[in-house]
Amino acid sequence: MLTRIGALTAVLAMLAPWPCEAQGKGGNVQATLVAAGDAVIPGERLDMGVRLRMRPGWHVYWKNPGDSGLPPTVSWKLPQGFRAGVIEWPAPTRFLDEGLVTYGYHDEVILPVQIQTPTYIAGDSVAIAARVDWLECKDICVPGSATLRLDVPVRAERRLGRASTRVIEKARSELPDTAGWFLEGGAGPRAISLWFIPARHNKPRSAYFYADEPLLVDYAAPQGFERVGQLWRVTMKPAPNADRNLDRLTGVLVINGNGGTHSVQVDVPLRASDSGPAPPQPLLPRRTPPSAAYVAILAGLAIVLALSVPRIIRRRTHHN
Amino acid sequence: MKRMAWLASLLLLVAPVSLAHAAAIVGQRAPSFELRDADGKAVKLDSFRGKYVVLEWTNFGCPFVGKQYGSGNMQSLQKKYTEKGVVWLTICSSAKGKQGYLDGAGAKASMKEHDAAPSRFLLDPKGSVGKSYGAKTTPHMFVIDPKGTLVYNGAIDDKPSTNKDDVPTAKNYVAAALDESMAGEKIATSATQPYGCSVKY
Numbered sequence: 001m002l003t004r005i006g007a008l009t010a011v012l013a014m015l016a017p018w019p020c021e022a023q024g025k026g027g028n029v030q031a032t033l034v035a036a037g038d039a040v041i042p043g044e045r046l047d048m049g050v051r052l053r054m055r056p057g058w059h060v061y062w063k064n065p066g067d068s069g070l071p072p073t074v075s076w077k078l079p080q081g082f083r084a085g086v087i088e089w090p091a092p093t094r095f096l097d098e099g100l101v102t103y104g105y106h107d108e109v110i111l112p113v114q115i116q117t118p119t120y121i122a123g124d125s126v127a128i129a130a131r132v133d134w135l136e137c138k139d140i141c142v143p144g145s146a147t148l149r150l151d152v153p154v155r156a157e158r159r160l161g162r163a164s165t166r167v168i169e170k171a172r173s174e175l176p177d178t179a180g181w182f183l184e185g186g187a188g189p190r191a192i193s194l195w196f197i198p199a200r201h202n203k204p205r206s207a208y209f210y211a212d213e214p215l216l217v218d219y220a221a222p223q224g225f226e227r228v229g230q231l232w233r234v235t236m237k238p239a240p241n242a243d244r245n246l247d248r249l250t251g252v253l254v255i256n257g258n259g260g261t262h263s264v265q266v267d268v269p270l271r272a273s274d275s276g277p278a279p280p281q282p283l284l285p286r287r288t289p290p291s292a293a294y295v296a297i298l299a300g301l302a303i304v305l306a307l308s309v310p311r312i313i314r315r316r317t318h319h320n
Numbered sequence: 321m322k323r324m325a326w327l328a329s330l331l332l333l334v335a336p337v338s339l340a341h342a343a344a345i346v347g348q349r350a351p352s353f354e355l356r357d358a359d360g361k362a363v364k365l366d367s368f369r370g371k372y373v374v375l376e377w378t379n380f381g382c383p384f385v386g387k388q389y390g391s392g393n394m395q396s397l398q399k400k401y402t403e404k405g406v407v408w409l410t411i412c413s414s415a416k417g418k419q420g421y422l423d424g425a426g427a428k429a430s431m432k433e434h435d436a437a438p439s440r441f442l443l444d445p446k447g448s449v450g451k452s453y454g455a456k457t458t459p460h461m462f463v464i465d466p467k468g469t470l471v472y473n474g475a476i477d478d479k480p481s482t483n484k485d486d487v488p489t490a491k492n493y494v495a496a497a498l499d500e501s502m503a504g505e506k507i508a509t510s511a512t513q514p515y516g517c518s519v520k521y
Contacts, residue, residue, distance in 0.1 A: 214513030240343035241511035
C-alpha cells in the first residue's frame with residue numbers, strides 16, 4: 001500500500017512539474033521567464049520577471065544605455081484579458097570602455113514586470129509567452145533574442161514558497177525607491193546638480209546619477225559628489241549637445257554608504273541654478289503623501305483607541 | 321613610493337576618459353582633420369568647403385552597421401546624396417586588433433562586398449579624428465554645411481535596434497537634416513543620442 005502511494009506520488013510529480021520557468025538562449029546570455037508563485041489567480045496581479053544570465057565579461061543595457069548599446073525589449077503574447085505592465089528597471093551599474101561609459105547589468109539581472117489578469121479565465125492553465133530581444137556586449141556586441149513560454153496553472157489560490165517567488169521578491173525589493181528622499185535639481189551652463197538626502201539612515205560615501213533622458217548628461221565625464229550642509233550633492237557635466245530646454249531631471253540616483261547600496265527614482269524640475277548655493281535646507285526629508293495602507297493602519301488604531309479608552313476609564317471608576 | 325604608484329595608477333585611469341571628452345558641437349565649426357583614404361591618399365576636410373559633408377562612423381562587424389548595409393539603406397543614402405553633390409566620408413576608427421579594423425586593401429574589399437558608395441573611405445586606426453568628434457557609436461553620423469559648420473550630430477534614425485525591418489518606418493535624421501538645410505529651412509532635429517556598438521578605439 002505504502003509503495004503504491006509512493007509510486008502514485010512519483011507519477012503525479014512527473015505529470016505536474018509546475019513549469020514556472022522557460023528557457024531561451026542568446027549566444028552569451030540566457031533568458032528565462034520567472035513567475036512568483038505556482039499559479040495564476042483570476043483577477044489577481046501576477047508578478048513576473050525576465051531573468052537574463054550572462055557569461056562572465058558580458059553585459060546587457062539599462063533603459064538608457066549611455067554612450068552606446070541598446071536596452072532589452074520584451075514583447076508579450078498573453079491570453080485574452082491579460083495585460084502586461086512595463087519593465088520596472090533595476091538600478092544599473094556602469095561600464096567604462098575606451099573613454100565611453102555605458103549603463104547596464106552584468107552576471108544576472110531580473111527585469112520585473114507585473115501582469116494584470118482578468119476575473120474570469122477559461123481553462124485550467126494559461127500560456128504566458130514573450131519575445132525578449134537584447135544586445136549583449138563584451139569587446140564586441142551581438143544581438144540576442146529568445147521566445148519564451150511559461151504554462152501556469154489557473155487556481156483559486158497560489159503557493160508562494162517557491163524559489164522563483166523569492167527571486168521575484170528579491171528583485172522587487174531592490175528596485176529604486178519611489179518616495180521618501182529629499183531631491184532637488186538645478187541646471188546651469190557648467191553643471192547639472194542633484195541635491196539629496198537619503199530616505200533611510202545611510203550616510204553616502206559615493207553617489208552616481210544615471211540620467212534616463214538622452215542628451216542631458218555627459219556620460220563619460222566624472223561626476224562630482226560632496227556634502228553641502230545637511231544635504232549631499234551630485235554634479236554632472238551637461239552633454240555637449242544638451243537640449244537647453246530640458247526642464248526636468250529624470251533617472252536613478254545610486255548611493256553607496258555605511259548602510260549599503262540604495263537607489264531612488266528621480267523626477268524633479270530643473271531649476272536654473274548652477275554652482276550657486278544649495279536650495280533652502282529642509283529640517284526633515286520631504287514627506288510624501290501617506291499611502292493607503294498607512295492611512296488604514298492609522299484609522300484602525302484610532303478606532304481601537306476610541307473603543308478602549310472609555311473601557312479603561314470605566315474600569316478606573318470601578319476601582320474607585 | 322607607494323603614493324607615487326597610487327597616483328600613477330589614478331592618472332592611468334583618468335587619462336583614457338579625458339581623451340573622449342572632445343566633441344563636435346552643433347552650430348560650431350566642425351573640427352578640421354586630415355586622414356588617409358583606402359587608396360592611401362590624404363584627404364583634408366577643409367578641401368570640401370562649399371559642399372555639404374556627411375561623416376559616417378563604421379565598423380562592418382557591428383550589427384547596427386549590418387542593419388543599415390544589410391537593408392541597403394546606407395548605400396542608397398550614399399548614392400542619393402553624392403549625386404546631389406554631397407561629400408560622403410565613411411570613417412573607420414577601429415584600432416588594429418579590434419573589431420572592424422581595416423587597412424586600405426581591407427577597406428576596398430569591404431566596400432566592394434557591401435556595394436558601399438561613399439565619396440571616400442577614411443582610415444582612422446589611431447582614433448584621433450573619432451575622438452575629436454566625440455564619435456561614440458557605429459553608426460554615428462555628422463552633417464557639415466558648406467560653410468564648415470556642424471549642423472547635425474547623432475543617430476542615423478529614430479529606431480534604435482538591430483532589426484532591418486525597422487528601416488523603412490524609421491525617420492532618417494541625416495536625410496532630414498540634409499533635405500531641410502538644402503531647402504534653406506531650419507533643421508528640426510540637429511542633435512540626438514547616437515545608438516549602436518561602441519567605436520572600437
